[in-house]
Amino acid sequence: MSNIIKTIDVTDSLENLKDVCDIENGRIAGKIFYDQAIYEQELEKIFARCWLFVAHESQIPNTGDYVTTTMGEDEVIVIRQKDGGIKVFLNACPHRGNKVCFAESGTTRGFICNYHGWSFNVQGNLVGQHESGIYEASDFDKAKWGLKEVAQVDSWKGLVFATFDPQAPTLQEYLGPMTWYLDALFDNQEGGTEFVGGCIRSTYDCNWKIAAENFVGDILHAGWTHDSAARAMLGGSVAKVSDFEESYSVNWNGHGYEFALDTVGNVAVLGESALNKYLHTIKPSVAERLGEFRSNMIGAVSSCTIFPNFSFLAGQNTVRVWQPRGPNKIELFTWVVVNKSAPQEIKEKWRKGAMMTFSPTGVFEMDDGENWEYCTKTAKGRVTAAQDLYIGLGMNSRASDTSLPGNVFKGQLNEANARAYYQQWFDHLNAKSWKELPNRNFGKQEAE
């Protein structure tokens, strides 16, 4: 196992983080969106530590199928093995560090570095070099110089996650009861889900957290920010969220899912009645599979972020990662997810519909980018960055009498998930290891 990555040393935490992230008192400050020192702490204490989404199993069905992505700013290759497993390697040659795979996806028998011809097989082992004879004279041990493999890889219902930290809890523990909610989108039919072809990448001049937080629990913005898109797609305004009788904000370990139980509120904005009809058609079978409660979530007004930067919308079926590229820049990777068992024409409508609404050309997303960029840019001002930002909605909304798993709060129009998200962020930046991370969960581990 000599190819496993070296764990990085953890530096001391920054002082006075409480000045910019004081969740008990419902306030944060813009500095967390624009500060280089904070960003460097994030790369180390969040992105080199947490489980990060790297691929969907359907993208790499066969041996040698690969995609490349990043974990934080670290470039990695995600590749299917002969035994059906998945390995994740640093996309850097262990000789001089050159990138070994320049394509975003494909199928291969291995990777050859362009610099000195070091050649690696699908398992990441070094199998040859240009002028290989000269290495022998230096007592070179090939077995020690394969591609560096990340500490842990695991998946949940097709979603593949990886972590650089050998001390990280299991993926199952990390996700906790959020898996119960994830299944409403990712396991609502036999056969599970798949990504339709391709990945669209775009660039925002915003902090990665402001986007992730938007999906963790900010449905409040939708009715206002997206009014123009809703009118374009539906001919009227979006559903008034405060009219829903029952809706929730649920979180765990900083992950958050906010949702109503209206079945098709999200899918409706794609303006394709066939998709609403499809969800209504499968709903009884979802109820049988997951219970009635979650059958109401399959395309409902909702959003989710798995800490730190993996998000999706059930109904629109857009899946994305907010890749950090400095404190005030992200690359957004988006994919479209569909049920494997869905009819081809339904998959096709989702492929188009997701892009029409939530993509760089999406009529909804267009208005988000503007907001997120200026939430970030205003914090360039030294004084502005120090001012309190209100994050106190729903302070007293904890649901005590619920059978639902996770930390459950009443109502979607609620900043409970955003607070839990930033609290987790704060806790990670203050902890030198997983052991020091406080457990702030109070809800049930499992559904009753």
Add this chain to the structure above:
Amino acid sequence: MNVQIDNQTEQLHPVSFEQHHKISCFLAYEYRLLDEERFDDWLALMHEDIHYWMPGIENRRRENLLEHGFYAGDHMAYFDDGLRDLTRRVSRFKQASAWAENPATRNVHQVSNIEVYYGETDGEYLVHSVIQSVRSRGLDEQYVIYGRRTDVLVQEAGQLKIKQRLILIPNATLTCKNINTFL
């Protein structure tokens, strides 16, 4: 795309100087409509069966190419629109609540390297061009998108209409947050 153009040029017949000029003027006019936010006039140039397609570009190795090289019909696309979709997009621009369009985005669209050939049927033209879109927002935001375009235009009741449009950008990662215009 280069392969397609090379192959096509063998059998393609360029139109007359006069027709080339007419079509060049049409493309310039179309772009001026966009720059002047005359979206309804712009929509009126679309054929009812328009396929307006800007596929996502994938950075793949030569031995792992897709259906069309760097893109494929069943992969994600920036635009994969019919007339209904284009009309919806235009409708968003026109809402008073399109907050991100006020102050307005200022656009300069440019089209060049225009090649015009006779199409497969009478009154149809195959047009290759290179496009450039410059957008500025706020005080200092500027986004430039370059691309190669293939259009099929048809002459219908004395007016040219756009029946097919393929827009290919070279970028596998879009260098801006959105495309709040047409290309």
